[in-house]
Amino acid sequence: MRQIIIDCDPGHDDAIAILLALAHPDELKILGMTTVGGNQVLDKITDNALKLLSYVDAPIPLAKGAAGPLLGKLVTGEEAHGETGMDGPILPSSRYKPLDVHAVEFMLNLIRNAEGKVTLVPLAPLTNIALLLTAYPEVKDKIDCISLMGGGIGEGNVTATAEFNIYVDPEAAQIVYQSGIPIVMSGLDVTNRAQIHAVEIEELKRRGKASVLVGELLDFYSIYSKVLGYDGSALHDPCAVAWLLKPEIFRSEAYHVEVETKGDLTRGMTVADRRKKPTQEANVRVLLDVDRDAFIRMITEALDVLDRRLAATN
Template structure:
């Protein structure tokens, strides 16, 4: 039987975790990435587009174009996340600090620059004309998707589903009740949720189980030696039951609150994690990016190890059998005084509305890391960083 990769379009805002999502998508044989559109979020569209091309260059990725999309939410002012992803300066580039990329070398080749074509228009053009239905993977705000759906509604006919990282079954992260991607453009999410396109939500309850632990960093530091038998987190049974997953999430939030109360965390606090020695320049790039990400997550959210959110949505497209899911009616709060952007998962059918989304609540973490490491190992073999 012949193998046919799933055609996907990636919409993202790199961002540390978005960068690893791109690597996972492009380096997986199970997927065929048709293009990448950039959305506002972790930083400006201009910065995020350059970050995408920087990390793609580091991974030896060629032939996948990056198209800058909409630069602000549908009706609100733009909001970014420098407290997590950094600002331009000695620590690196805006939106993806931690490693100083050789920009002069990268962008001396004009083919490494983002396209001048608009991301929404290019997404519509390629998705609409592709001979198969396309899966959209969205790991940022959903403004590009909402614009495409509203301006070119027939594009929906050739979209298989939208798999997105964002939202939460329970509480969010950056807002009192909302997750960041939903909080910064809830109106766009509302358009997407009510579009009639099949939806798959990969919320915080899933991504908070995929942590960049010291063991993960050590494996990436020696990525050239990775084999599936060399790493096992033994976490694949976490949250196999929905109630258990939500209880675990609540317990983790309570623990972090206690940590914050018991210890004053200051901006710029040094991490006590020893950075492992790396076997290649590409491994050093990945480890330094994730170590910066770890330090900011520790200072802002009191996570000992940061969650690698966005690749989880890509992994769903690769191996949906590794997820536990529930079908629900999904909506987003638009006008609440305190809860704007909160995703509303009708777990008990109280709205009496037909389910419009598959919501993930658990993931086989070991299988995720096995695939992520395998793709990073392939990237390491192709990386121009290792030629220095």
């Protein structure tokens, strides 16, 4: 069983990734969750995370982290995620509260006290992770890998060259990418292929409590996908969790990847050395493609597990 810490900024696709992890307790032990300013400001996305956990009766300990990037001001994803950061369904107030400890200290204690190594699963700007690795570099030896959603070696979304999570805090991302910890990158190269279609979204809304929630989330989230020209709605963040569960449904390559922090046109770009004879060793496994049908089946099966679990307790 993998022991994981989820760092997130819910966020519609964050919510689905969290639900996917919660549906697999025999394979993924969620030690805790942390939040970071990203899709919306810190207080809003923390409230979203706590509401989600309360909705599915999952008392996972959660700590708030950095409100903004290492340098400059926070750029949010409000155009995609709305004023609340998770517009669409109206969730009841949470029964849970965040811990009275900063996310960095919380992660440090979880990693130090864990039996065996821990996997970090960042679904947001990498500010919290960079702060952890900078302040406490000794924890690197207890981190098995970092399975993150971010970047793209072939395309961007917030700019022509940069994906949102990396663009928000490229300095933090470069620290993480240079950390020496094995990284699995679910970037736009693969996540834009992990699309759920309108007919599949409608089917979710005819099922149980967790499935209906996801269907309603995707109703809102798919609006921005259409603005970007996609027929379906890309499930970005769930890819980082799905790889932990079924890496065989993905195609990937190992590259040396660094993050551009200075270019006027390329700030936040994840630059992969794809030459036949690169000058530096690979530091990132970049996911490039996914068996979409198998991926969507994994999502719907996970929601079915949660639907049955919630029906049994309500």
